[in-house]
Amino acid sequence: MPSVPTGCNEELFEAARLSSDSGAIARDFQRYLTQHLGRFIGCVPLYQYEALALTIRDRVMTDWRNTWRRYDEPGVRRAYYLSLEFLIGRSLGNHILNLGLDHETAEAMHRLALNLEEIMSEEVDAGLGNGGLGRLAACFMDSCACLQLPVIGYGIRYQYGMFRQEIENGFQVEEPDHWLRDGNPWELERPEFKNLIRFGGRVEGVTDSQGKRRSAWVDTTDVLAIPYDVPISGHKNHTVNTLRLWSASATSDFNLDDFNAGSYAEALEAKTNAEHITMVLYPNDVSENGKELRLKQQYFLASASLQDVLRMWELSAGRDYRDFKAQNVFHLNDTHPTIAVAELMRLLMDEKGLDWGQAWDITSHCMAYTNHTLLPEALEKWPVALFESLLPRLLQIIFEINARFLRLVAMKWPGQTQRQRRMSIIEEGDTKQVRMAYLAIVGSFSVNGVAALHSRLLSGGLFRDFYELWPEKFNNKTNGVTPRRWVAYANPGMSALITEKIGPDWVHDYAKIAAIAKHAEDAGFKQRWHEVKQANKQRLADMVRHYCQVEFDTEALFDVQVKRIHEYKRQLLNVLHAIHLYDRIKRGDIGHWTRRCILIGGKAAPGYRMAKNIIKLINNVAEVVNNDPQVNGLLKLAFIPNYGVSKMEVICPGTDLSEQISTAGKEASGTGNMKFMMNGAITIGTYDGANIEIMEAVGEGNYFLFGLHAEEVDRERASYDPARLIGQDEDLGRVMHLLRCGHFSTFESNIFDEVIGSLENPRDPWLTLADFRSYIDAQEQVSRAYQKRERWVAMSISNTACSGYFSTDRTISEYNKGIWKLQTRPLDQPSR
Numbered sequence: 001m002p003s004v005p006t007g008c009n010e011e012l013f014e015a016a017r018l019s020s021d022s023g024a025i026a027r028d029f030q031r032y033l034t035q036h037l038g039r040f041i042g043c044v045p046l047y048q049y050e051a052l053a054l055t056i057r058d059r060v061m062t063d064w065r066n067t068w069r070r071y072d073e074p075g076v077r078r079a080y081y082l083s084l085e086f087l088i089g090r091s092l093g094n095h096i097l098n099l100g101l102d103h104e105t106a107e108a109m110h111r112l113a114l115n116l117e118e119i120m121s122e123e124v125d126a127g128l129g130n131g132g133l134g135r136l137a138a139c140f141m142d143s144c145a146c147l148q149l150p151v152i153g154y155g156i157r158y159q160y161g162m163f164r165q166e167i168e169n170g171f172q173v174e175e176p177d178h179w180l181r182d183g184n185p186w187e188l189e190r191p192e193f194k195n196l197i198r199f200g201g202r203v204e205g206v207t208d209s210q211g212k213r214r215s216a217w218v219d220t221t222d223v224l225a226i227p228y229d230v231p232i233s234g235h236k237n238h239t240v241n242t243l244r245l246w247s248a249s250a251t252s253d254f255n256l257d258d259f260n261a262g263s264y265a266e267a268l269e270a271k272t273n274a275e276h277i278t279m280v281l282y283p284n285d286v287s288e289n290g291k292e293l294r295l296k297q298q299y300f301l302a303s304a305s306l307q308d309v310l311r312m313w314e315l316s317a318g319r320d321y322r323d324f325k326a327q328n329v330f331h332l333n334d335t336h337p338t339i340a341v342a343e344l345m346r347l348l349m350d351e352k353g354l355d356w357g358q359a360w361d362i363t364s365h366c367m368a369y370t371n372h373t374l375l376p377e378a379l380e381k382w383p384v385a386l387f388e389s390l391l392p393r394l395l396q397i398i399f400e401i402n403a404r405f406l407r408l409v410a411m412k413w414p415g416q417t418q419r420q421r422r423m424s425i426i427e428e429g430d431t432k433q434v435r436m437a438y439l440a441i442v443g444s445f446s447v448n449g450v451a452a453l454h455s456r457l458l459s460g461g462l463f464r465d466f467y468e469l470w471p472e473k474f475n476n477k478t479n480g481v482t483p484r485r486w487v488a489y490a491n492p493g494m495s496a497l498i499t500e501k502i503g504p505d506w507v508h509d510y511a512k513i514a515a516i517a518k519h520a521e522d523a524g525f526k527q528r529w530h531e532v533k534q535a536n537k538q539r540l541a542d543m544v545r546h547y548c549q550v551e552f553d554t555e556a557l558f559d560v561q562v563k564r565i566h567e568y569k570r571q572l573l574n575v576l577h578a579i580h581l582y583d584r585i586k587r588g589d590i591g592h593w594t595r596r597c598i599l600i601g602g603k604a605a606p607g608y609r610m611a612k613n614i615i616k617l618i619n620n621v622a623e624v625v626n627n628d629p630q631v632n633g634l635l636k637l638a639f640i641p642n643y644g645v646s647k648m649e650v651i652c653p654g655t656d657l658s659e660q661i662s663t664a665g666k667e668a669s670g671t672g673n674m675k676f677m678m679n680g681a682i683t684i685g686t687y688d689g690a691n692i693e694i695m696e697a698v699g700e701g702n703y704f705l706f707g708l709h710a711e712e713v714d715r716e717r718a719s720y721d722p723a724r725l726i727g728q729d730e731d732l733g734r735v736m737h738l739l740r741c742g743h744f745s746t747f748e749s750n751i752f753d754e755v756i757g758s759l760e761n762p763r764d765p766w767l768t769l770a771d772f773r774s775y776i777d778a779q780e781q782v783s784r785a786y787q788k789r790e791r792w793v794a795m796s797i798s799n800t801a802c803s804g805y806f807s808t809d810r811t812i813s814e815y816n817k818g819i820w821k822l823q824t825r826p827l828d829q830p831s832r
């Protein structure tokens, strides 16, 4: 937002605040529908959604402008969250909740004989992320606004978000997600703040006007970055933060020479090439590693965002960069935006005239890095040759950073050449590569993992050398999720019950949720808790019927695993359990049976063969189980297609059992586990990621723990013998037999050979069969526990009551206290 001229009358802004009563909302809605959109009240619901979104957006605008002005005041230290992904989902309902307009809006729609819920479901998800990392960024933005922290999010406005998943004959089929087709009422284009981004060319040494030697990056191919601002409203606190998303555009619409020469199509080529940069979100897929377009996206985001911050800096401080590091901090969401380290150096030296020492002092005090993975194969590396051709000046700077860094290493550990090789930002070998994680660590003053175990494994394993050099940089920030979206909005029934008991403050002060613990043994409260859960299960069952054509009975245990499909997350273990239950039914072993409805959902990266096989297996097993008359409703299995944010909003409130069954030491944190816990689901989980902290919070008696621990996993590997396990465990033997004999692949012979092979492989990195027995036993405990309904409900209440720690408000407070060090900036007129 442009700063407001001084001397401007403050009251003008207050006067601009729109009325929030239902009459005013209904009037504005009608005006948008008829005057702006040219539709009438009985039009298709899409336009009703659009009119309502514009009506609500108007009510965000004044606070948005005031928040910008507040953060623009002199001396305000700010943080910038740089992320290639923001998995926002839907916005309308979220803003309505945050503005405290739920009743008024529902009432307004009711007056017009319209249904608010139906209108809200017209909104398409903004799916600008793959999964955990992208959704975490969105939850962080929510908490920053709730805590009134001056944080700006910077990301990419992809034309196509995460692909849509369809299931055809049990197989995943990818469809493009053209989410902007009908426009996006939540974005505000700001072409006045465009930036030029350069690629290619070469570097020349030049002497500047002061006689200093400088580098000049010349003959580049340029692209424009156009910002689109998205409002992030805080909860009833008049704070509206900004998420700024960059879109690529050609520097000029036409190449006039080509155009005048009559080659109209060629003239448009530059435009198309430029716009490709922000065309599509990359799926999290090893087969996509090393793609030039992905590196372009990363540099495009880093350069556009840094230029934007420097522009704003110079508005108040001019060219004086002495205080810059005291007032600005950049947070790198994984290594994806790490090129920002080199780009800030370039901008400060080549464009602002600072020398290396000054530029490095600023850069290394302004960058902080969060790691989100322990899988070594997922650590980002880029071929030096690609850097050379695409970003030659940045490669020079990276080489120089590395040379100076290696001198430091040599000083600390003289003669240890092996260690120097290990720690080098440049990996030597046939193809030299830039190790982005190392660049991030060297360039940052803070490095953190996302759960206690994960951070310990980073310091002691993956980044051990760096930890020995700079132990003070390393810290943990356990993930969280926002209770506004994941409880208050997604679970209105439970929220009303909680508020009735403990008041409404828990929504913005989530530690207060602990106060419901004392009602865990109150029979009346338990009964109502149960009724709310049953209603939520009904809503989920309706969704499953609609998308899967499978009937779920709400009296059965709802057992859910939704997340990206990956071998380390072990959806296969879940399927093995389903097959085991099926086998028991077929054998008539059904004494004291607990009926179960198993729901699995998630996308496989398009190039990840094994993950796609797993989806096919789930669907084939579901087909057999659901159509066998002998099963007779004792067991149901469904795969929900196109799992995403808005599906989760229905799934987690309706879940009894949350499956968090990754191989110990592989899931950095997990965040779905926290959404389920908040909504009163009980976890069956391994000792991995944030599961450990969940179990510590809720107590072992309210959690179903199984499986090897992280240290045991590494020891087990040497002697892992799946054939022996299959031979020794009758249940496992029968399950494997059903798989091998083609029971789930009639007329599709051998399609599961690869899956079976991976389970039987002594070098299976995920040790799936090692945890089979322990998992089956834990599941049996679950089945028994579910039959003691009173006790189960008490466990459910305890899970919600103990989930206070897993709010991103707590996470963000820790980031702020330990890393960002921002002051809160309250806006006037608190209305809570």
Ligand code: 26Q
Pocket: 130, 131, 132, 133, 134, 136, 282, 283, 284, 285, 286, 288, 289, 294, 372, 373, 450, 479, 667, 668, 669, 670, 671, 689
């Ligand atoms: C890789 C190659 C090419 C293009 C993109 C990518 C790519 C994209 C996304 C690689 C990784 C991601 C996302 C990773 C992710 O979501 N990690 C999860 O982060 C969560 C938040 O911290 C954790 O809770 C999960 O444990 C972690 O898996």
